[in-house]
Amino acid sequence: MPELAEVEYYRRQWNSGLGEKILRVELHPKVRIFRGAKPKKILSSLKGSTFKNSFANGKQMLFVFSPHCWLGVHLGMTGSLRIEAVDFLPKKHDHLVLFQKKTALVFSDPRLFGRIRFDFSKEEPAWWKALPPSLLSKDFTASKLGAIGDRFRRTPLKALLLRQDLFPGIGNWMADEILWRSRLHPSKKGGDLSPSEVRTLHRETRFVCSQALRIIGKNWGDLPPHWLFNHRWKKGGVCPQTGVELKRETIAGRTTCWSPAWQKLS
């Protein structure tokens, strides 16, 4: 179910295994999840390697094993990472388990929407290097956002925010949260943003990312009560700003929640 904050939370779940060797690897017999990566190669390479480091960028994760092993993880909609005791017996949806001395590192995904990549190389894998810079980095500027609006003049903001090449790590609830804070209607087009709206959207994108990372990324804490997130699924839920009932409709193929009196279309 993860967007960038949840991805960061899951990445940290494996931290207790840092610096430890992989003694045994178990793969689920159904290996569709490893499209592109050869299960046998994963097995033989990771066994005996040491878990050295990990990174998250948007919804992508990269786990580093020495020597020269890189495990890429994308959780899709239903993937998760956790740790278990070493006597743990993998269940139906546990597709990859790395057993260490004191810990088992588990990747689980009931619906197999996630994706595991494996690279064996000295340098970090090309797909990782090609990822767009984080929305919290200096590279993501208001003028860059303005250029996105100009380039995709006819595309609804909701559809733009869901594009991982433009807004890495943003998913359905974060997109709605950002638009709500920016007072922009999800159907408003990229080309209809005024300069001040671009600045607002830029500011709120970074705000939602940084707060979600701080609150969810560390301990999966609760977001503040006034966030749209806490109202969007409630039946008869109202906008925390206006008290008016929230609307729900499919926009850009996803259920979208917004506050009609609050978010402006033009």
Add this chain to the structure above:
DNA sequence: ACCCCTGTTCGGCG
């Protein structure tokens, strides 16, 4: 039974 779902990719259509 039926509907929903924090993701992504693909093919088809206008």
Add this chain to the structure above:
DNA sequence: CCGCCGAACAGGGG
């Protein structure tokens, strides 16, 4: 070329 839509992937929860 653009943008939108539904389907597919496949399972669980309300």
